[in-house]
Amino acid sequence: MSEEIGSNDPEVNSRKWWDPVLAVFNRLENWSIAIALGAMMLLPLLEIVMRQFDSGISGNSAIQQHLVLFVAMVGGVIAAREARLLSLSTFTAYLKSGYAAAAKNISSTVAVFVSASLFAGSWAYIFGEFADREGELFPGFPLWWAKLILPFGFFMLTLRLIWQSGDRWWLRLIPIVVSAGLFYFGFYEFEEVSGFVWPLLIVVLIATVLGAPIFVTxxxxxxVLFWGWGGYWPEEVGPILALNLYDLVKSPMLVTLPLFTLAGYLLAQGQSSQRLIRLINALFGRVRGGPAIVTVLVCTFFTVFTGASGVTILALGGLLMPVLLAAGYGDRRSIGLLTGAGSLGVLFPPCLPLILYSVVASTSRVSISLEQIFLGGLLPGTLLLVLTIGYGILREPKKAASPDGAGLDLGVWAKELGKAAWGATGEMLLPVVALFALFSGYATPVEAAAVSAFYAMILYIVDAKVVRKVYMLKELPGVMAECGLLVGGVLLILGVAMGFTNYLVTEMIPDQLVTWATENIESPLVFLLLLNLFLIVVGCLMDIFSAIIVIVPLIVPLGAAFGIDPVHLGIIFLANLQLGYITPPIGMNLFLASYRFEKPMSMVIRAALPMLVVFVVGVLLITYWPALTTWLPGVVLGQ
Incomplete structure (x- = not known):
């Protein structure tokens, strides 16, 4: 340390005394969420083994559910640490540095106040006048100890948001001072508070436009709405949101969400993409449209297990672009195909949006099992897959030559196929393992997710690249923290959204929407058409996780009013969001493709237009051919 003092190295001189302290906290956060995810994976596996001996783990289900709460809070803190909390707006990307810094400070100020309010409300929920601290999570461990992660998480989240609010101390003081003033304002007993509701909602809206995270919105x-309804801040309003967040973990299906996501992240961190490309290229590389088939299948596979099309484009774009260019597709055709293929996979199990839709819809007056939504997405997902492959085959250059310019040597081909198949056996068995565990009856959905995550971890550990790294145990917590970051950010949004939904239900907003729709729209076919148009706009403006959490509680009652099967409605919803990803001018995949391939947005939009037409055809078929969604669940589940 003493040698660094007075160093001419700018990097050394830029270090602060608190950097080592923050580094320790960062490692603690990474390790804590890695341990929590590891426990979530191992407990169901132990349950499977002990069940064979007519035994089990006391309180296993409750322990797993509280581990989800832990992952939600710590994952949210890590997301704030990395400045990666999901937000609705990209407005600040168009601002110059000074204006961008001001916008960030304003949005951070609102975020700090909201997070601090949730901390105070969580504290009141556990230690307030009406708190219930009875019961045990397991013998010797009081239940309220597990609930402490709520105030602790929001306290850490508040500190992280303060730190992220600016790069100067005086900038970080602004959200602290303003939040203190707003707390005084919230505690003041006004005779009539309704007049403050709309101005405060406008402040929240401005903060959202300036980049505030979705959970803050x-x-x-x-x-604001509950306060205007007559509560006191945070003595009554805060505990309501804390209770809604805590109640969220009682959903038994929610445990599957981080486990399947962990399986995808572990798969993506190894050499799986190269092995799969080699296998699929060996199978289809020499047939007509082979490079397109390779691109579509590999993109679909990775979106299934990562749950996010953006990850697929960013991670695989550099690997697949040369494959298409070598086949003569050209820049525009290649980028268009990759942009569209990047959003495939959302409808195939065990993709994260399917699980999240099942959880959210099941809290909105309908019950959709994981098996139903998984089976319901198979045929529609296959339809979009086939249509995309068909487009790729039709767009193949007529004079595309084989890579070596020679005819097919069956011996060489068989040898390469055998090597590629052997190398990718582990990856190809992952969906088989997941679906067999889920539908065989030997495991519950949570246990099936744990089996999938454990299998993916084995693949990660035995990966040839990882085996050579003596610091694998040092790297693994970072991989799991990256998974926890995504899951925690989504669960945090979902938890606070339950409070917002609670207000909408209390005010009977969904019932009013149903009344308006049934009075003004007579045909279910017209309703579905209008729903499609609305969802395409939603898909352009919101990421898929935010859209599920915010929009699903509103459309599920509407679908029920028009007699739309809830599983069919869910697949329509997700298919339209896929379409929204590539809809000009602001589809998310268009921006990601422009960034990844370093091409102007105008060129990417023109390249993606043919894929947009393909997706429109597919979505219309899915929408107006209900049997495509409902037939398979009916046959397999007898419903």
């Missing part, structure tokens, strides 16, 4: 709106 939803929690802030809920705080």
């Amino acid at each position: 939803l929690a802030g709106a809920a705080l």
Whole structure:
């Protein structure tokens, strides 16, 4: 340390005394969420083994559910640490540095106040006048100890948001001072508070436009609306949101969400993409449209297990682009195909959006099992897959030559196929393992997710690249923290959204929408058409996880009013969001493709237009051919 003092190295001189302290906290956060995810994976596996001996783990289900709460809070803190909390707006990307810094500070100020309010509300929920601290999570461990992660998580989240609010101390003081003033304002007993509701909601909206995280938008709106309804901040309003967040973990299906996501992240961190490309290229590389088939299948596979099309484009774009260019597709055709293929996979199990839709819809007056939504997405997903492959085959250059310019040597081909198949056996068995565990009856959905995550971890550990790394145990917590970051960010949004949804239900907003729709729209076919148009816009403006959490509680009652099967409605919803990803001018995949391939947006939009037409045809078929969604669940589940 003493040698660094007075160093001419700018990197050394830029270090602060608190950097080592923050580094320790960062490692603690990474390790804690890695341990929690590891426990979530191992407990169901132990349950499977002990069940064979007519035994089990006391309180296993409750322990797993509280581990989900832990992952939600710590994952949210890590997301704030990395400045990667999901937000609705990209407005600040168009601002110059000074204006961008001001916008960041304003949005951070609102975020700090909302997070601090949730901390105070969580504290009141556990230690307040009406708190219930009875019961044990397991013998010797009081239940309220597990609930402490709520105030602790929001306290850490508040500190992280303060730190992220600016790069100067005086900038970080602004959200602290303003939040203190707003707390005084919230505690003041006004005779009539309804007049403050709309101005405060406008403040929340401005913060959202300036880049505030989605959880701030939803929690802030809920705080304002419940406060205007007659509560006191945070003595009554805060505990309501804390209770809604805590109640969320009682959903038994929610445990599957982080486990399947962990399986995808572990798969993506190894050499699986190269092995799969080699296998699929060996199978289809020499047939007509082979490079397109390779691109579509590999993109679909990775989106299934990562749950996010953006990850697929960013991670695989550099690997697959040369494959298409070598086949003569050209820049525009290659980028168009990759942009569209990047959003495939959302409808195939065990993709994260399917699980999240099942959880959210099941809290909105309908019950959709994981098996139903998984089976319902198979045929529609296959339809979009086939249509995309068909487009790729039709767009193949007529004079595309084989890579070596020679005819097919069956001996060489068989040898390469055998090597490629052997190398990718582990990856190809992962969906088989997941679906067999889920539908065989030997495991519950949570246990099936744990089996999938454990299998993916084995693949990660035995990966040839990882085996050579003596620091694998040092790297693994970082991989699991990356998974926890995504899961925690989504669960945090979902938890506060439950509070916002609670207000909408209390005010009977969904019932009013149903009344309006049934009075003004007579045909279910017209309703589905209008729903498609609305969802395409939603898909352009919101990421898929935010859209599920915010929009699903509103459309599920509408679908029920028009007699739309809830599983069919869910697949329509997700298919339209896929379409929204590539809809000009602001589809998310268009921006990601422009960034990844370093091409102007105008060129990417023109390249993606043919794929947009393909997706429109597919979505219309899915929408107006219900049997495509409902037939398979009916046959397999007898429903």
